[in-house]
Amino acid sequence: MQDFFNRLKQQFESGLPFVAYRKPNRTEVKAILQNDDVLHRVETFEERGFVFSPFDEAKDAVILPLNTSEVISISNYVNVSGNTQFSFESNISTQEWEFHLELVKKGLKAIERGALKKVVLSRKEEVNLEAANPFLIFKNLLTSYASAFVYLWHHPKVGLWLGATPETLLKIEGRQFSMMSLAGTQSFEGTTDVTWKAKELEEQQFVTDFILENIEPYIQNIKVSETETVKAGNLLHLNTLVKGVLNPEDLNFKRLLKSLHPTPAVCGVPKENARQFILDQENYNREFYTGFLGELNFETTSRPRTGRRNVENRAYTFNKTSTQLYVNLRCMQIQGGKAMIYVGGGITESSNPEKEWAETVSKSLVMKKVLK
């Protein structure tokens, strides 16, 4: 295990791009180490590698391509040392608080005027770190958030990001497709057996409806699960799973992805008005927060589950292409001794600005917990 982390440190110190990550509820931690410092951009979405895409679709997604990288892994990550504490100072100014309340009020006015039905509004909080060690923060994230997709991503020409996201954007294994509709937030108070108000049910329904409308041309046999409560750190969310089978005649993944990202879980309804509202009004650049990241067009080998282990059966072994993308939430960027924590929440007609502020404060604790 020490070797694995030493390789990551060497890569970082040599100024070479890499990502280390662990999928939800797994113990394997993988890393992709690019062997030069070229900034590769995704063009067709037929590339193979680890993709890191910003919120703004007009900007390029970055890829660490498999063909110019080495993949290393540890199969069973266990943290022997426990959480390392970092001391940090967080001073939220009155201006930041006032700005966010005003932003939410502007969102509410746009909803009242009929320009929007939902808009996700966010902010960036700066925290001064005494000693920023991204590898220790990454280990803290791995230990604290077992059910999240946890990552540490670095490109010398882009920056350093860390996160523990509860949200899958989409998964494709061969022709099997699945997607998550995650929204609505309340604090976890010891049980997941909670009731949800109409406001949260409505804001999550917007996401499910959007997914169903947009996958229609591409997906067959669509199945929608019951909506359930899921725990993510100190928070609870509503989640619905949408599954189906890719339509073989119209398999244009780039178009499918463009029509799905950003979903109303991170942008709003209608999508274009919400996106423009966010870009005009938030007054900061989200960069990779609320973008997506993960494995693009990896090859996996499948064997039939039943059947005897004999030579004939081996003939049925086949390779599938697998894509697993996550939404970049509960994340931070580390730059010059500072952590920039990104947090937001969905605004609908029944939102209350003070409560929306409090929700962003709760969400910021997900990242602050691994620093404290």
Ligand SMILES: C=C(O[C@@H]1C=C(C(=O)O)C=C[C@H]1O)C(=O)O
């Ligand atoms: C925007 C964020 O999260 C999204 C917004 C949520 C909400 O408004 O309740 C819940 C989960 C995510 O869909 C974030 O974590 O910053």
